[in-house]
Amino acid sequence: MNIITELNEAIEHQLKRYLDNFVQKNWGIFAGMLDEDFTYFSDNCTLWNKSEFVEFMKKDNWIPLGEGYRYSDLSVHGSMSGDFALAAYKVEFTGTSNGKQMNIYAIESTAFVKHDSIWKVIHSHASNKT
Numbered sequence: 001m002n003i004i005t006e007l008n009e010a011i012e013h014q015l016k017r018y019l020d021n022f023v024q025k026n027w028g029i030f031a032g033m034l035d036e037d038f039t040y041f042s043d044n045c046t047l048w049n050k051s052e053f054v055e056f057m058k059k060d061n062w063i064p065l066g067e068g069y070r071y072s073d074l075s076v077h078g079s080m081s082g083d084f085a086l087a088a089y090k091v092e093f094t095g096t097s098n099g100k101q102m103n104i105y106a107i108e109s110t111a112f113v114k115h116d117s118i119w120k121v122i123h124s125h126a127s128n129k130t
Contacts, residue, residue, distance in 0.1 A: 007078045011085045011112055014119045015074070018110065023068035023093070027058055035113055035120040043127050064095040083114040104128065 014033070021030040031054045038050040048056065071091045078085040086109060093104040111123040 003082070004078070007082070007085060008076045010119060011076045011078075011087050012074060014112060014121075015071070015087050015089070015110060018121055019069055019071065019091070022057070023064045023095075025058075027054060030054065030057075033121055035115070035122040037122060038120075039123050041123070041125045060097075062093075062095050062097050064093070065101070066094060068095055069093045085112045085114075085119070086110070087112065 018030070018033055020026075021033065031050065034050045034054070036050065038053070040046075040048045040053040069091055071089045074087060074089040076085055076087050088107075088109045091106050091108055093102075093106075095102060105128065107127045109125045110121055112119045113122040114120075
């Protein structure tokens with residue numbers, strides 16, 4: 001297996017864990033996947049750090065349907081040093097909010113940094129204008 005394939009597989013695995021724990025509201029595991037310097041940026045120019053983002057997400061009343069999400073068009077780009085990677089993808093979240101079924105579509109980019117052989121999310125951007 002070559003380095004590019006290994007990187008793609010490692011990042012896709014971490015991305016799935018990140019999205020699974022997000023949708024399943026496993027906030028302890030989810031927060032543990034975020035680097036201490038994590039930031040989140042949204043379309044409306046909201047910028048949150050790790051604790052602000054997790055606390056905001058905990059307040060959400062979203063209830064996933066089925067797996068709760070699916071992603072497509074994943075593209076992974078890694079650094080030459082092998083300790084940074086960017087995943088860009090489209091994602092659809094399916095669930096209910098306030099009793100109403102909803103599908104939310106987004107284009108997201110999620111940046112990963114490797115510390116002591118562990119990939120953590122250092123930055124995420126979501127654009128709901130797909």
